[in-house]
Amino acid sequence: MSNTRRSFLKKSITASAITFLAPSLLSFKNPLNRLNIAVIGVGGRGLANYSRVFESDNIIAMCDVDDKMAANGYKKILDKFPNAKKFKDYRKMFDKLANQIDAVIISTPDHTHFAPAMTAMQLGKHVYMEKPLAHNVWECRVLKKASNYYNIVSQMGNQGHTTNGIRQIKEWYDADVLGQVEEVHAWMGQIKYGYYWVKPSSFPAPEEKVPDHLDWNLWLGPRKYRPFNSAYAPRSWRGFYDFGNGQLGDWSCHTLDGPFWALGLGMPTEIEAYVPNPMTKEKFVAEQSVVTYKFPKRKGKKPVTLKWYEGIKPKINPKWGLEEISNHGMIMTGSKKSLMTGGRPNNPKLLVDENEWNYFKNNMPDQKIARLKSGDETPVEEWIDGIKNDFLPLSNFSYGADLTEMALLGVLAQRYGAKIKYDSKNMRITNNDLLNSLLKEEMREGWSFNEI
DSSP, X not given: OXXXXXXXXXXXXXXXXXXXXXXXXXXXXXXXXXXXXEEEOOSXXXXXXXXXXXXXXXXXXXXXXXXXXXXXXXXXXXXXXXXXXXXXXXXXXXXXXXXXXXXXXXXXXXXXXXXHHHHHHHTTOEEEEESSSOSSHXXXXXXXXHHHHTTXXXXXXXGGGGSHHXXXXXXXXXXXXXXXXXXXXXXXXXXXXXXXXXXXXXXXXXXOOXXXXXXXXXXXXXXXXXXXXXXXXXXXXXXXXXXXXXXXXXXXXXXXXXXXXXXXXXXXXXXEEEOSSOBTTTTBOOSOEEEXXXXXXXXXXXXXXXXXXXXXXXXXXXXXXXXXXXXXXXEEEESSOEEEEOSSTTSOEESSOHHHHHHHHTSXXXXXSOOOSSTTOOHHHHHHHHHHHTOOOTTOHHHHHHHHHHHHHHHHHHHHTOEEEEETTTTEESSOHHHHHTTSOOOOTTSOOOOO
């Protein structure tokens, strides 16, 4: 194993020119078949993720910038693994324990996904990352390339991709149950301000005292310094485009996962957003918007129009046979049949009458996509299984990067109420220089990566 590398403290590079350090020679050969895992992000989603490995593997390090948010997680880890080491800065964790760590679970806010994941992969560590994979398109491209180059087992944590439901969506489509699908509609209900969505009293958010339990500088990570405000952290950062990417950046990795995978959509060529009251200057997510994606034809498949609605529900198509729709869901409109899910792809249903639906459930197309070992297996468990048995989970970084890139293009259109024409091959927005410049964001010194 090579020593911890500090190249991530230098200048950032372009995705087209990026090169990597030689892969580590580390391989998983633990005679007890237990991984030594480090967790970065101990509270919130972190606890939901790493608690799945308590019985099967070892947690040897835990890292979080907020002692209060992480307190319950620290206690649960130390109760089970009393020798686990505690850190605030993941870079110091790797400096001290790199040779002991096999794999890393990252469950931090979106804007701090990229740097620890890249560092871990350069050190030969397998990586699990909460969805969405990254905060901008460039990061998606680099994470995808790095995961393949370093030959690590990667996983993005969109839980629906482990379910039978998403496999059924693809099997039904491949078996021509739906016919040609040319329209997809997905929607999120009204934003409810409070726990996760908090507007500051004014913009920019007024300065408040940094809580003693929080390292604000580390929480900001690669973002430009600004005074602390409780509307940013600990929970409500997702509404600010510097840190999160709103509902679309968050939920698309669940709600659009089924159609993106089943239809083989790839990248859109055009995206256009209708935003009645954009908050562009404030860099804050608008309460209502409709984002329209245009995907070109694929081999044997017609072009697809995908519409994402926030705070606005789609008009009900008579073809769906519905009188009302729930607060969150997705419909694939096919030439033969239409299919609906909730916010996740777990439980797909054909939009047919009850008799036809009951008949179909007893006469489904053959299962051609392998199921996971248990019906309630999570992405973390699939990732662990992949490390120990040398296979890549379905929602690995190559897939997760593409799904996230598609979502983030819509976020850019949504943020500016803009129309985008996209050249995926060259990672370029061809009709808007401002938005093109945002495909890659500036990083503060100490958080960027150097071309080797």
